[in-house]
Amino acid sequence: MIRLPLMLAFLLGLSVLPDFFLSGRKVAPIVNYLPVVLLVAGPLTIALLWALSGLAVEESKRRAITQIDPLTALPNRLAFLQTTRRILPQSGVLLMLQVDDFAHLNERRGRKAGDLCLMALAQRFRELTRYTDIVGRMGGASFAIYLPGATIEQARDVADRICDGAMVVTQTGILRVTISVGAVLANGRTPLDRLLVDANSALDEARRGGNGQLILEDWVKAA
Template sequence: MHYLERELTELIQVDKNLFDYLDAHLFDGIWFWNLEQPEDEWLSPGFWRTLGYDPEEKTHHSANWQAVIHPEDLEVARRDLELHCAFDNHPYDQIVRFTHKNGDTVWVRCRGVAIRDSQGNAVRMLGIHTEISRLKQIEDRYKKIISTMDRVYADLRIALEESEQLFESMPDAVLQVDHGGNIIKANTQASLLFGYTTKELIEMTVEDLVPESSRAAHFNYRTAYQKSPEVREMGGDAVNLMAQTRSGKVLYVDIRLSPIQTKYGSNTIAVIRDVTERKKLQQELERQKQDEKKLFEMSITDSLTGLYNRGYFMELAERAFKQAGRYNHGLCVMMIDIDDFKIINDNFGHAEGDRALTQIGSLLKSSIRETDVVGRIGGEEFAIYLPEASLDQGVILADKILFNIEDARSNSLVKEGAGACPSVSIGLAVKQSDDDSLSELLYRADQQLYKAKANGKARVVY
């Protein structure tokens, strides 16, 4: 096994939820890149199979995929990587072209996230590949249709009623509807879309082509439109318009309404485009965004307490420390440790220990200000940093935490033993002008925590 594959496997083994998530949602390959030795990159076999290669033919070196990516896209990927490594809020997400073994172009969406060390430096990249060649084909097809529609619309205004050939040549379904909602003309595409013959369509109303649950509302909308007819685009990404076929299948559609005057009175031309595939694609992309959000949250969150984990807390605290130094703002840090936690685990089991950790984590989160940040940084150890806070403000918050915990203890039916709320000790320190690093500030807070433990526990020392 390649060492990068082994390292990733060990990382996933730490968090079972992460493994389950990746196992359920990976698409066409996962990759793991050593940014400290950029020639080393592990790619899962699915990526090479997507490109028509036997994975056994390929070594785990970044040069292999760089040899089959389009040169222009390689430059884009390199630029995005540099920006993502420099600014963690810049996404590493691009659509690139690879050359299949048979010479075809394969479109792939490549996404990834940097894994950073305690200094915030990107040392690894973890990402996934998703083949979207089919989606690109659909996109190209819709661009061609829209281009055709634009050309047709210009001619439609000239003489739609007298131009049967133009009416039939429309690439989308077209209905001509009178003031009462009756269909008086339908093209072949409308027949194909809805499953009725054109003869059947001209004996129907437009409400007959709407799902039954929406027909009353559609009647009201149509009546209101006819009082003030105008060219109107309906549907789009933000609105779901639905039509129903003869078989009962419900379609998502976009509709363009254009009023026309005929010798029979005011009519409306409705151009109806089936966008069901596009809607499904949008829903899939939205689901992917939600999946990525969940993956990110899992990577920064302690799974037991729901608080930030040590890595992400330290990353945020480092930013706050640098910002406090840059703008000469205050910064207060407190280290918090559950008293006698080993006794709880030894006497009542780890399940009770987990319950105590969860309870304290919840009490800490409910006690802090909106601008404060709390994280679980060790077994029974928590930390909080208070941006733009003085020592006095830190003491006030620490006293509030102790009060809330004591209040929970006194109001609990269980005062001692399993189920009881444990007490905590708190060490508090404030940033000094001569502090060169966050570690110095955390060290002082840790020393105060030791004093709190030594002086009887369940107290704050600063």
């Protein structure tokens, strides 16, 4: 990678020789060293830029590792909260999701089957949401989705389809997995921490009602 810049610097240095040496003119002493300076500075500059670009790539990889859930490739809890806070001034709807009977599924079918379910559900969430929506894994079998600019009707439609879950093919057979959903309206003024509390409260109520349930937290209260 360094050979080409080195050659270019060498040729650039040679290009000044006719003017400063073959013409017989007297020049400032520093000009006599210009070819050498170019030969040295050119490759060093390229090497420095190459090193800096490498550091930038490594930093980008590090950020990806710290912000992406390795199993589902969704933003992790930290990344979800950071991104949602940035766009929270936009009104929307916050959904908190929990995979129904996930602990029992892990015990009965094994962790590998559980992981397959989480990956399949993550893909399902991507399919059901817009590119402007934020989907994140909050930990374990818990997920969250923020729908900026969504109306109550739009959020209900998305949440209803999420509740249906997904059919997951595993080595031991086909699993039907459902989701419980708690939802709360965000008006652009309510802090995210408060919205999370309300959405989780709605989620708890949905889980008490059985599998695949949707509870919409008191919209007036949340507003």
